[in-house]
Each structure stands twice: as C-alpha cells, then as structure tokens.
Amino acid sequence: MEIPRKCIHCGTCQRVCPEAAISLVDGDFVIDRSQCRNCLRCVDVCYAESKELVGREMDADAVFKEIYKDRLYYELYGGGVTFSGGEPLTHPEFLTAITEKCKRFRINTAIETCGFGDYEAFKTALPYIDHIFFDLKHIDSAAHQQLTGAGNEEIIKNLNLISNHDIPITVRTPVVPGYNDSQENIIGIATLIKDIPAVKEYELLPYHNLGSGKYASLGRPYALGGTEPPAEEQIIQLVKLAGQILKPSGKQCFYTKKNKKEILL
Numbered sequence: 001m002e003i004p005r006k007c008i009h010c011g012t013c014q015r016v017c018p019e020a021a022i023s024l025v026d027g028d029f030v031i032d033r034s035q036c037r038n039c040l041r042c043v044d045v046c047y048a049e050s051k052e053l054v055g056r057e058m059d060a061d062a063v064f065k066e067i068y069k070d071r072l073y074y075e076l077y078g079g080g081v082t083f084s085g086g087e088p089l090t091h092p093e094f095l096t097a098i099t100e101k102c103k104r105f106r107i108n109t110a111i112e113t114c115g116f117g118d119y120e121a122f123k124t125a126l127p128y129i130d131h132i133f134f135d136l137k138h139i140d141s142a143a144h145q146q147l148t149g150a151g152n153e154e155i156i157k158n159l160n161l162i163s164n165h166d167i168p169i170t171v172r173t174p175v176v177p178g179y180n181d182s183q184e185n186i187i188g189i190a191t192l193i194k195d196i197p198a199v200k201e202y203e204l205l206p207y208h209n210l211g212s213g214k215y216a217s218l219g220r221p222y223a224l225g226g227t228e229p230p231a232e233e234q235i236i237q238l239v240k241l242a243g244q245i246l247k248p249s250g251k252q253c254f255y256t257k258k259n260k261k262e263i264l265l
C-alpha cells in the first residue's frame, strides 16, 4: 500500500527499486504497478511507513492461535469468528480446517460469501459453520454479469444447495444507486428467497464509499468512483417492500442503523 500523507520525501524507495518502478508524480513517490515485481525493497527502506506491506500468508494453525486468544471473550459475551474475504468459499480446504478447529473448541463460526464457488469442494466446511451471510446482488443474471463479471445461476444454485444443510442464512444485498437499487430487483430477490427455509432474514446494505481510499493506496481503479450512497428514504421504502413479501413466510427484511436492526414492519 502507498500512503502519500506519511511520506517524508527522502527518495530512498526510488533509489533502491531494481525495476525503476518508482517515480516522482506531482510531488509523490509513486509505484508504477505494471513495472513492480513485488521485491518489497521499497517497503523495507521506508521508515515513514508510507510504503507498507499489508496482509501475510498464514496457515490454519497460525490463524487459529490468534482466534483462540479471544476464546474467553466469546464465552463471556457471545459472538465468534466470521470468515470473509475475498471469498472464503474459494479456499475450501483452508476454510474446512479452520472452522473444524473452531468447532472443536466450541467457538461459533460464520462466513460472509458471495456464493460463488464449487459446492463439491466447499461442502466439507459446512458442518462446521453456524451462520452464513450470503450476498445476492442482482436477480437478473445479465445485470449480475455486468455488475460482477459472472451471472447469478451458480450463485442461486449454491444458495439452494447450502440451504439443505439447515444452517441459518442471512441473505444480503449491497444497494448501489444506479446499479441494483431498483424496486424490481429487491422484490425479485425477496420473492426468490421467501420459500427457501434456511433463509431467515434479508438485509439491505446501503452502499458507502469508505473503501475507496484503500483502492487508491493499492493502486487499483475504484469502479464506483462518483457513486453516492442511497438516500435513507429509498432504503426504508425497499425494506418495507421486501418485508411485505417475506412476512407471510415468517422472515423479515431490515437495514442496520447505529448498530440496530430497523425492521419497519
């Protein structure tokens, strides 16, 4: 990651880069990612931590050691571990190993997933998962393809297969203005999930742009630049619409405000 505000302009990173991938752009020492070979020399010499390595490889044992430190907290106050990503279902062996360890020590587990993965591979983890937060972004496959790069057939198929395992599921839709915030879309998703027994509730997540700074630090384009969060009145209307569809099946739709579920029906 590059965090220009921390830079003291010593120029050392530029001098040590073996690929000449760092140049001065508008007063900042910027990495040309197409030239970078990830040798991390610039990180090693940047005492100001303006260039920083984020993330590290860990095996399941090392991750579990970290989790285990909080075991007493979970026992006293509830809660547990949520595996998100990236996408946990694309790491089925790791997910199975780590969730199995958690269950052995009676630590609750949840995953946040977009539902895109190989069911035959990830189903080994399902016996060790207590709750699933399942993203469904668009009911129309062509629109889903445009939004995410993949259609929704595999995702809906996986939702149905996972629901056979009797794990409570919260379906979630991140509501992004201009992309998937139509009433038609939310009604379509609510109609799909109302008859899936394992789905207990439907949460609408109003889009926010808090992650845009991280994209800039990673030198990645932010596809939703310029998109504003939806108005609260719109979210309220969508929650009510979906709630009306779900209520006869004993399910609810909600959004979260100040850490509190707003159910509205």
Ligand code: SF4
Binding pocket: 006, 007, 008, 009, 010, 011, 012, 013, 014, 029, 042, 045, 046, 047, 048, 049, 050, 051
């Ligand atoms: S080494 Fe760090 S502080 Fe020095 S110019 Fe490079 S980014 Fe800035």
Ligand code: SF4
Binding pocket: 016, 017, 018, 019, 020, 021, 022, 031, 035, 036, 037, 038, 039, 040, 041, 042, 043
């Ligand atoms: S990590 Fe990339 S930018 Fe940094 S010194 Fe190595 S090649 Fe250059």
